[in-house]
Amino acid sequence: MDAKFRSELRFLDSWSRALRLHQWAKNFLVFVPLIAAHKVQHAELLMPAMLAFLCFGLAASSAYVLNDFLDLDADRKHPYKRDRPFAAGELSLAHGGVVAFVLSLTAMVIAAMSLPPAFVAVLAAYLALTTLYSAYLKRFALLDVLTLAGLYTLRIIGGGAAVDVPVSFWLLAFSIFLFLSLAVVKRVTELLAVRNAGDHSPAGRGYTVDDLPVMRSLGIASGYISVLVLALYINSPASQVLYRRPEVIWLLCPLLLYWISRVWLLASRDAMHDDPIVFAAFDRVSWIVLALGAAVAWTAS
Structure with a gap:
């Protein structure tokens, strides 16, 4: 039995x-x-x-x-x-x-x-x-x-x-750049695993381990551009409609910069789950950043 x-x-x-x-x-x-x-x-x-x-x-x-x-x-x-x-x-x-x-x-x-x-x-x-x-x-x-x-x-x-x-256009622009950064994290993590196994290229993919420096630069830049989109949104007419104190949303920028930088730091150390969104769902620090971000948004409202 x-x-x-x-x-x-x-x-x-x-x-x-x-x-x-x-x-x-x-x-x-x-x-x-x-x-x-x-x-x-x-x-x-x-x-x-x-x-x-x-x-x-x-x-x-x-x-x-x-x-x-x-x-x-x-x-x-x-x-x-x-x-x-x-x-x-x-x-x-x-x-x-x-x-x-x-x-x-x-x-x-x-x-x-x-x-x-x-x-x-x-x-x-x-x-x-x-x-x-x-x-x-x-x-x-x-x-x-x-x-x-x-x-x-x-x-x-x-x-x-x-x-x-x-x-909104703002949400779409923010999402595309943020998710491109996270998608590149996924590939960088995979390339690191391939390198650690002594191989040069993952099967069925268009990358080699020599692409790691370029991929890191691409991913970090894309993540930081998403923060720039957020900063531009704060000064737009759209934010004035939804928030009574839109200037408070500026506090989201350092939070997001910290989180993106931490994700890439962990990825570079080969300490990242192969899917960063799943990583974030089970990561205590990510939840703390999310809670702080929610508090900022509530205060701005």
Whole structure:
């Protein structure tokens, strides 16, 4: 009985890792438009936002399974990706194909039945782009990180579409630069792992370990530009509409500068999770910075 129970637990753990349930933390980005527009207190908007969270979660899990299928050979040669459930032979490829199809179909059905057509279009674009990324775009240097930044930003656009809250130019500009920085962190972390394993280039990617200095510069610059966008927003007419004391928002700039600098410092020390957003979700310092940022925003309001 104990052996059967342990076997079932291992099976569930394998599926949990295959579906990347811990990566669902990224989907909290759908709530950003509500927060940015100061409409979190509108109870009637919370259900559509939560459904958007669910739809993106199902779609993302489907995409992760598809990505593992297409990356199977490369993952088996990778120092830590070889432990992924499909690469390690823990799960059936046939079952994975069925699950990926059912998850993406379920996400689209829920969206079509419960959310505005604009959200359905964004979700369809997300599924199409993530499929194109897994099948083709991830092989090309720079194009891959730009695509990842776009996929992060689509979650924010989708969140706005779900609750019929327009996503401002300022939020889009800020998001693109911040998420590009975080996407580059992901690649730098992967390149460091490859270098530590004694290899020169990750399989199926357009980078070599010689690209590390350039990638670090690109990622840090992009992160700092997102802070510049925030600083410019503070002096714009848009901030005057939402905040009674917009000058207080200047305090967000040093907080964000600190957080971005810390992320890159940890990445350079090879002490970063391979996904910085997941890292932030479980990092105590990131939560402290978030709490301080929320206090600043509340004071400015």
